[in-house]
Amino acid sequence: MLSKLLRFGRRQLHTVVSREIIKPSSPTPSHSKTYNLSLFDQMAINSHTPIVAFYPNLDKSSEAKTQSLELKNSLSKTLTHYYPFAGRVMKSGATNVDCNDEGVEYIEASNDSSLSDFLQQSHHEDFDPLFPNDLIWFDPHIRGDTEGVTCPLAVQVNRFACGGVAVASTLSHKVGDARSLLNFINHWALVTARKDTSLINPQIIPYEARKNKLPDILSDKSRVGCVTRSFLFPNQKLNDLKAKVTAMTKESGQPVMNPTRVEVLSWLLHNRTMAAATKKNSGTFKPSGMLFPTDMRGILAEKLPGTTIGNLNFVIEFPTPNQSDLEPHITIGEMRKRKEAFQSIPNLETATEIVSQMSPETALETSKRIDPYHIYSSLCRFPTYDIDFGWGKPLKVTLGGTVKNVTILMAAPDGNGIVADMCLEKEDMKILQNDPELLAYC
Template sequence: MFSKLLTFSRRQLHTIVSREIIKPSFPTPSHLKTYNLSVLDQIAINSHQPLVAFYPNLDQTCHDKITKTLELKNSLAKTLTQYYPFAGRVKKTEPAYVDCNDEGVTFIEATNDISLSDFLQQSEHEDLDPLFPDDLIWFDPHIRGDTEGVTCPLAVQVTRFACGGVAVASTLFHKVGDGRTTFNFMNHWAAVTAKKDINPAQFLHHPTRSINLPSIFSARSRMGCVTRSFLFPNRKLNDLKSKVTAMTMESGQPIMDPTRVEALSWLLHSRAMAAATKKSSGTFKGSDMIFPVDIRGILVDKLAPTSVGNMFLSIECRVTYERELEPHITIGEMRKMKVVFQSIPNLESVMQIFGQMSPETALETLKRIDECYIYTSVCRFPTYDIDFGWGKPVKVTLGGTIKNATVLMAAPDGDGIEALVCLEKEDMKILQNDPELLAFC
């Protein structure tokens, strides 16, 4: 046990009070010791996905605190027997498999000297960083927990606030799972803690197949950028959908009944482009849009929602000229590609396509994607079901995202969508004062 003091904005004092390794409660069977990564896993970016859930006023006594911590550790150990690769080790330089050696995951306890309500009201999104273990946040170039190129796929941290509120955070190595996997894990851990039933994780057993791609690091970072939250209530989203329908009808290519995510993604990108153009003294510079799509439920042979791994495909919408920002073009392309995805027979068909990718093609694709704006939705994920037996969280969010990336989540009160938007600081100042965007907030 040791103490480490970290200070961050608004005079908050964040103290790491303990660090422990939690191992699975039962050894992984010998026939499961090697977990092959799929082709989609292998081409995933070297990054970590940070997720945190906040719970108010849980601890009334020191005994309560100790009991809840022990419960979390014990339930994590039980959960790791099911999510056994998460307690293993994966080599970054040769990401073809996870050695499921049961070495365990890091469990950090920390305290913050202000109340949870003050933290949530006063903090900017970047102030979330200390809640995540070992700086494992997205594409941080100073990633810890990495010894000689060997990474533990998972780390967790529990932070207690002065009022007794708690933040439970996890960060998952992207090569072993996508965003859906991260949410599923947190829900599973919570259900085990609360002694509730839950659908088990589904691990697909992939054949040994190394595609020999170089380690892929994104050029994106958060340097010079800020992440801000925008709330769009359902009433305003309905107005936006009506506006989109009217605009597309005028174009002669009507989009009937656009979804909330379709309409909001279009609006956010058009306003982000307007901000970038204003910053450039009116010079429009096109930038494509990328929409990652969870394919578990849309392939012909559907996969279980609790399937573990990277199971998404991306829709790319080209935006070279300003006229291509019209909603009938953007949303029309999204819908066309979703139909294509729905015609794919099974996951193996997807693997075969990507398994033929050359290193040169992979790097060129990454370079192009790094210059795009990314819009991803987790609105249908079990976000506010993460109940450790303390009631549902008052807030669930991700660590500050990366440049030109937007995550759409269910609003905390269930009314509408919360958009986490990361842009360069100057672009964000313009966006935060954009009347065409604020009209729907």
């Protein structure tokens, strides 16, 4: 595959140079050959979560061939502990993973630009060639290809002319969420750096076999006609925003005490996104809503280890049918109320049972109702900048170009603030990028 990216009059060449299958270093025990997907897994959308970490060439003496052998060897050892990722799963209607140790695809690619030039001159959509086989979110060919089986995980190591490296991984959402993939990448990096597997501790829950009767609650979204752009909100600006929100909610008579950075930023982004859409629509407000995927691992009364794999998140839904719903005391207040309702759920078994009681008709109606909603997903507390393959911490970690009306919040590389990667229709984004009320906090 040869990809050409034109930026500032220069044509970048991105070329796949090798492909191979990496299998687990030890066979999966016979009693673990079938990994049953949970109800939440089965309801997940047929998509892939893409994460890439960029590293400068810190070790000038390190040869690419040696580095490649180390990465493949450590990947093989790590897959032994993450055996469902090296198995095969049906592309449609899957209820389990066949943990047959057939392995994952390991791809190496080269880019003829320097890493610094690539990062400075590229937008999110230019990151697509860094990922294996175009497995990025809801790529059209993924939606259309529903027959047969697939490997849940694939990785691609991209080398730049300067010696910099971008390690990209994609994981089927049917098998795990973003936290699952980040756990895997961190453990893979740990084995590479320390040559020791004793610190790998993924928690794999042995779910009972069950067939999901519910449709996907979240319909898939497209990237057609959309662009993804990044906005950096420094800590001091976020503190100013927190103070503003606190004052506004006090004036409303419904004070929100100690709002978090994610709460106030989600409110600001949705408020200004709706303002942009209204401006584009000749001043007419279009009803929408907010969705907040929330990690269940640490929120249920009976906590789950952070390294538990699977789709362990629930979605907080908050409709915004009127402009008055965009006031911070309403938006943040409702977010908190709905989150507290989930915190009263004792354990994962109860959460699963609650969802299983939903009828297919109710689930379908929910899907239709929330289709135009905007998704705000925070990875701020996830171990994104701990990924150290022995080359030091990454310069940048991000997800591949996202999809329409999806915003991903991540910690800034230096810890000073939050980066929001937003995907909107081109006209909406153009308005948002020139919005003084948003830019005041960037």
